[in-house]
Amino acid sequence: MNGEPRKIRLIMELRRSGVVDTRVLAAIERVPREAFVPRPFLDQAYENTALPIGQGQTVSQPLVVALMTQALELGERQKVLEIGTGSGYQAAVLAKLCRRVYTIERHKPLLLEAEQRFRALHVHNITAICGDGARGWPEQAPFDRILVTAAATGIPPNLLEQLSDNGVMVLPVGNQGGEQIIVRVRKVNGRPSAENLFPVRFVPLVEGAPPEA
Numbered sequence: 001m002n003g004e005p006r007k008i009r010l011i012m013e014l015r016r017s018g019v020v021d022t023r024v025l026a027a028i029e030r031v032p033r034e035a036f037v038p039r040p041f042l043d044q045a046y047e048n049t050a051l052p053i054g055q056g057q058t059v060s061q062p063l064v065v066a067l068m069t070q071a072l073e074l075g076e077r078q079k080v081l082e083i084g085t086g087s088g089y090q091a092a093v094l095a096k097l098c099r100r101v102y103t104i105e106r107h108k109p110l111l112l113e114a115e116q117r118f119r120a121l122h123v124h125n126i127t128a129i130c131g132d133g134a135r136g137w138p139e140q141a142p143f144d145r146i147l148v149t150a151a152a153t154g155i156p157p158n159l160l161e162q163l164s165d166n167g168v169m170v171l172p173v174g175n176q177g178g179e180q181i182i183v184r185v186r187k188v189n190g191r192p193s194a195e196n197l198f199p200v201r202f203v204p205l206v207e208g209a210p211p212e213a
């Protein structure tokens with residue numbers, strides 16, 4: 001089977017699994033996931049599985065990308081912060097649905113590859129930097145939406161502070177290897193309220209300085 005039927009099969013699987021937002025489905029359809037996975041895994045680009053991207057990291061399963069994006073309730077004029085650029089795939093999906101994506105990755109080689117992909121695909125509304133995402137991006141705050149794609153043991157206080165009022169943050173919370181759950185945090189009149197959405201398995205959010213090279 002070549003790319004297109006596989007992609008259609010994946011979209012149908014996402015719909016059956018609870019992705020009902022047609023804008024999210026259209027964004028998934030328009031972003032070529034094959035451009036974000038390493039060559040040996042190209043034939044699995046439209047399988048509903050996470051795939052290795054180097055540095056011990058993974059590009060998330062398409063269903064998880066779609067459900068987390070849907071949970072963000074994105075508006076097209078919004079400014080979004082993503083923590084954990086990885087391959088850049090999730091950022092590229094977000095970029096189809098909002099005004100601008102700011103994304104932070106602690107592994108420089110992953111960041112450089114992701115930036116190359118954005119350029120090659122002519123995606124111009126993503127700004128990426130290397131750093132510790134747990135600190136957020138104070139110079140660009142506040143953000144209408146924040147999406148964290150690595151698991152923290154709690155809601156990082158800096159990120160909560162950088163979320164605008166009426167903002168929404170979606171993040172996996174839990175221990176590495178243990179139970180993790182996607183949490184949606186809404187900030188109303190400066191006060192956060194959290195709801196648990198669905199279980200997941202993510203690599204950990206590693207705090208502190210990024211590794212050299």
Ligand code: SAH
Binds near residue numbers: 059083089208
């Ligand atoms: N969103 C990515 C998948 C992310 S995997 C994609 O679509 O491909 C999680 C990523 O978070 C990894 O690349 C990891 O290096 C990064 N990460 C972990 N802790 C981080 C931190 N404190 N700051 C920034 N990035 C971090």
